Amino acid sequence: xxxxxxxxxxxxxxxxxxxxxxxxxxxxxxxxxxxxxxxxxxxxxxxxxxxxxxxxxxxxxxxxxxxxxxxxxxxxxxxxxxxxxxxxxxxxxxxxxxxxxxxxxxxxxxxxxxxxxxxxxxxxxxxxxxxxxxxxxxxxxxxxxxxxxxxxxxxxxxxxxxxxxxxxxxxxxxxxxxxxxxxxxxxxxxxxxxxxxxxxxxxxxxxxxxxxxxxxxxxxxxxxxxxxxxxxxxxxxxxxxxxxxxxxxxxxxxxxxxxxxxxxxxxxxxxxxxxxx
Numbered sequence: 001x002x003x004x005x006x007x008x009x010x011x012x013x014x015x016x017x018x019x020x021x022x023x024x025x026x027x028x029x030x031x032x033x034x035x036x037x038x039x040x041x042x043x044x045x046x047x048x049x050x051x052x053x054x055x056x057x058x059x060x061x062x063x064x065x066x067x068x069x070x071x072x073x074x075x076x077x078x079x080x081x082x083x084x085x086x087x088x089x090x091x092x093x094x095x096x097x098x099x100x101x102x103x104x105x106x107x108x109x110x111x112x113x114x115x116x117x118x119x120x121x122x123x124x125x126x127x128x129x130x131x132x133x134x135x136x137x138x139x140x141x142x143x144x145x146x147x148x149x150x151x152x153x154x155x156x157x158x159x160x161x162x163x164x165x166x167x168x169x170x171x172x173x174x175x176x177x178x179x180x181x182x183x184x185x186x187x188x189x190x191x192x193x194x195x196x197x198x199x200x201x202x203x204x205x206x207x208x209x210x211x212x213x214x215x216x217x218x219x220x221x222x223x224x225x226x227x228x229x230x231x232x233x234x235x236x237x238x239x240x241x242x243x244x245x246x247x248x249x250x251x252x253x254x255x256x257x258x259x260x261x262x263x264x265x266x267x268x269x270x271x272x273x274x275x276x277x
Contacts, residue, residue, distance in 0.1 A: 035048075035049075035050075036048075036049035036050075037049065039051075039052045039076060039079075040076060040079075040080055042080055042083040042084055042087065043084075043087055045083065045087065047079060047080065047083060049064075051079065052064055052075070052076065052079060055075060055078070055079045055082075056072075056075050059075055059078060060075055117259050117262075120258070120259060120262055121255045121258060121259065124255065124258065125251075126250070126251045126254045126255075130254055131247055131250045131251065131254070132243065134250045134253055134254050134257075135243050135246065135247075135250055138240075138250075138253070139240045142196075142238055142240060143196045143197050143198060143238055144237065144238060145196075145197075145235045145236065145237060145238060146194045146195060146196050146235065146236050146237075146238055147194070147195055147196075147197070147208050147209075147232060147234075147235055148192070148194050148232075148233045148234045148235070148236075149192050149195075149208055149230055149231060149232050149233055150173055150174065150177060150185075150189060150190040150191050150192065150230070150231045150233060151177070151181070151183065151185070151190050151192060151204075151228050151229060151230045151231070152173070152176060152177045152180055152181045152183075152190050152228065152229040153181050153182050153183040153225060153226050153227070153228055154180055154181065154182060154226060154227050154229075155182060155226050155227070156226075156227060157220050157222070157227050159180065159227065160220030160221075160227035160228070160229055161220060163176055163180055163229045164216075164217075164218060164219075164220070164229055167216060167229070173189070173190065173216065173231050174189025174190060174191075175189070176190075177189050177190030178190075182226065183225075190231075194236070196238065197209060201223045201224060201225070202223075203221050203222060203223045203228075204221060204223055204228060204230065207221045207228070207230055208230055208232055211230065211231075211232035212232065213232055213233065213234060213235070214231070214232070214233070215231070215232060216229060216230060216231035216232075217229055217230045217231075
């Protein structure tokens with residue numbers, strides 16, 4: 001049990017489907033050569049060299065030309081097996097199943113969308129000025145303080161009010177946490193690691209920011225985990241990581257924001273009719 005939630009740090013990447021294309025600084029790809037002949041045919045259906053290249057990268061993490069003859073045979077056998085199974089699935093009309101049809105639809109949309117994103121960001125290499133502007137933007141959005149606190153987590157409002165009443169009568173917070181709390185922090189007397197507000201669920205975060213040092217909540221705080229009694233112990237300023245230590249990760253963040261803005265623009269011009277679920 002924990003009140004902490006997962007949030008991105010300054011340099012965390014937003015997964016939006018362009019991870020394969022955010023290699024800032026690489027030169028644009030050369031025009032593709034003429035299409036290569038198929039690497040195999042399965043019941044008359046050609047298996048393209050392009051499909052083999054993608055399959056080799058996914059299965060062996062190598063380009064096709066980097067494989068030795070034995071590896072190439074193994075990779076190709078796996079790809080042929082895939083085609084054999086897929087063709088049998090088509091014979092049995094597996095795609096008529098609504099769940100399968102939905103998965104196929106989403107896979108197709110995902111491939112198309114990711115290809116569009118790669119095409120959109122190609123050649124948009126961020127400049128040093130862009131990187132510094134992104135760094136400043138991220139630093140400005142960071143919380144200014146981190147908090148150190150203890151808490152007692154119980155299953156009901158009644159138990160939380162009982163804990164508050166005991167504290168008012170002089171009970172020691174740490175001892176009460178060890179006896180009453182259901183959180184894993186009870187063994188440390190309810191002590192939590194230093195945290196930024198965004199790392200905690202909102203009711204907990206909102207409550208702790210209203211406290212003065214040494215003060216505890218006089219009313220129970222309800223969250224998805226139960227009922228909390230919180231004591232704020234200390235605060236400290238947040239120190240941003242130096243620019244040079246995160247510079248390499250800023251380029252992908254810029255591209256991800258560019259893609260989000262691109263999608264927002266497309267959405268504004270799209271005719272969308274949402275149905276009530």
